[in-house]
Amino acid sequence: MVRLEDITLRYRPGAAPALSGLDFALEGGSFTWLMGPSGAGKSSLLKLLHLAILPSEGRLNVMGTAIHAAGRKELPALRRRIGVVFQDFRLLPHLDVLENVALPLRIAGRGEQQLLADATELLRWVGLAERMKDRPEALSGGEQQRVALARAVVARPALLLADEPTSNLDAEQSRRMVNLLRQMHRLGSTVIVATHNEALPDEYPAPILRLEGGRLASHG
C-alpha cells in the first residue's frame, strides 16, 4: 500500500531535513500507530503520504503509483483515494456540517442526491446527524473532530490518515474516535494514526512506527 525508500524531505532547498533516510513499507489493510515526540516528523510524514508535499529525495510509492516518477496530473485521482483527519480539523467555515462532509464526494463528481444521502449517513455514523445544518464554528472541538473524520471517510478511502485525532478530546471522546477509526480498518481501509499518546497502543494493540528527529527509530 505504502513504500518509502530512503526518503528525505526538506521544506526548502538547503534547509535541515524534516525527514531523512526513511525506509519502510506498510501492507494494504493494516492499522499502524505513528508515534514520536513533538517535532519528530509525524505530521511531515503524513503530509508526504497524502501527497500534500513531495519528497526531496528517495522513492515513494503510494497505492501502486511511483510518486517520485508520476506526473502532476496523476496525483489528484490518487489523493481522492486518501482520507485525512487533520489535527486542526480544516473544516470550511462558510459551509455547513453536511456540506463539509459532502465535499470529497463533490470533488469526485458524485450526483447531488447520492452525495447528500452518503454524507447524511456518515454524520449519523459519527452521531452528529442532528447538527448537519450547523456551521463548524457552532460545534465543540470533539464534534468538529468527528465531522473531520466523517469527511475523511465519506468517499471510502483506501488509505486513511489521522493526525493526532484525539488530542482535543476527553477520554470518552478519544475512545469513541479510535473505535471509529478501527471500524474503518475493519471495513478494509489502511489506517495510519499519528499520536503522542503512549496509552493508545496499549489499549488498542497494533504495529507502531516510531520516529525520532525525522528518522525511523523503530517499526513493529
Added chain:
Amino acid sequence: MAERLRRARGRDPLGLRRALSGPLLPGLVAAMALLAALAMAGAVAAAAMAARWEGGAAAAMMVQLPANAQTGPAAAALAALPGVAEAIPLERERLAALLRPWLGDAAGLPLPGMIELRLSTLGAGVEALPEAIQAAIPGARVEAHGIWVARLSALARSLEALAWLVLALVGAVAAAMVAVATRAGIAARHATIVILHDMGATDSTIASRFAGRIAFLAGLGAVLGAVLAAPLLYLLGGLAAPLLGNALAMPWGGLAALPPAAALIAWLTAQAAVRLWLRGLP
C-alpha cells in the same frame, strides 16, 4: 428556500460568492466597457469618413485646358498619366449648368475646356500629378483639392487605427484588472484552495470555479457599461449627423458583443491566473 440556499453554498465550496462579491470588479469592467464602446464607435465612424472622402477624392481633380487646346487629345494625354484611372471631358452644357448660379444664362460667354480626372490611387503619387499634367499640357490649370481630401482621408484612417489601438488597450487593462481581482480572490480563499487541492480537486476544477465567477461579474459589468454607452452614442451620433451623415450610426452589434467579449476575456484571464498559482502546489 433555506434548503436551496444551503445547496447553492454547497455547489460553491470555495465560497467565491462571498470572496468575490463587491461592486468593484463589475464597476471597473462597466467603465472599461463604456470606453470600449466609445473607441469602437470612433473607429467605425473614422472608417466610414475615410471611405467617403476617398470616394469623393477619386473624382475630384479638375483640369482647365488652355484656350488653344483640343479637348479630345488632351483627355487622351491625361488618361495616359500614371495614377489617372479616367479622364472625362466636361460637356459644355454641364459646365454652363455649373456656372448658372453665379453668371446666369450667359450663352455667349467663351467657356474653357474642362476635364475631370478620376484617380486610381490617393497615395504618394498624387502629389506629383499636377506637375505631370503641366508637362503633358503646358498652360493647363489644375484644381488639386483631391490631394487635400486624400490627406484628410489618411488622417481619418490614422484615427481609425488609433481607435482600434485604444480598444485593444482597454481589453488589456481589463484583463490586468481581472488578474488582480483573481489574485485577491486566491488570497482570500488560500486555505480553502489548499484543502480542496489536498482532497484531490484538479487544477481544472478549481480554476473553472474562479473563472466562472469572475466571468459572470465581468459580463454583468459589461452589460452595465453597454447600457450606459447606448444613450451617449445616440447623443453623439445626433450631434455629428450634420457633419458626418450616418457615419456615427448606433453600433448595436458591437454593444451586444461587449458582455460576451468581457466575460470571455475575464474567463481566460482567471483560468490562466489560477492555473499559474496552482502550479506552485505539488
